[in-house]
Amino acid sequence: MQNKVILLASDQFGKGEPALGEAVMETFLVHIKQAAQKPVAIFCMNRGVFTLTEQSLSYLHLKELEEQGVPVYGCKTCVEHYGVADKLMAGQIAGMNHFVELAGKHEVFTIS
Template sequence: MENKVILVLSDQLGQGDKNLGEGILETFFTLLKQKEQKPKAIFCMNRGVFTMTDQSLVSVHLKELENQGVSVLACKTCADYYEVSDKLTAGKISGMDKFIELSSQYEVLTLS
């Protein structure tokens, strides 16, 4: 896991029931933060930026991962579009250039 970047494209995992998808995504990050090996970074795009706000229970886990040394980044264009730039409780705003840099160095695991 330490040589990976996790790309979060949605505030839920999968395209079925919204509540189920949110729960599955929260479980993923709950288990991830307990692992010894952590990803290099977590980059949130599109509706994935909502996971970095109080609107999502995932934000608590992202904050803990950030405290464990994982870079947690939000796409600036997406955060601006959804008007959440000033509502992030975990991570920080970043640009697409940072994601391109990370994806050229590490394997990308996409959650959508």
């Protein structure tokens, strides 16, 4: 994951059974947390912003990644669209220009 930006475009990993997708997302984030090489940043877009709220247990792992020095961002437009700005438990709000800047400098690994 070194030199990569992880784009969480969903609150689930993959398509199919929602509960399974949420569990797989949590497992993925646990492994990222435990990896020696961390991503440059994590950017949550579209339904991915729900991973930053109590609606998803993934926020706990994202908060720990922040504490480990990995910046975590929620797309401003998406946060506003879903009305979750006051429900964020992890991450900070950032504009699309910030994602474009990150994507211009680093490889993007997308989870949708």
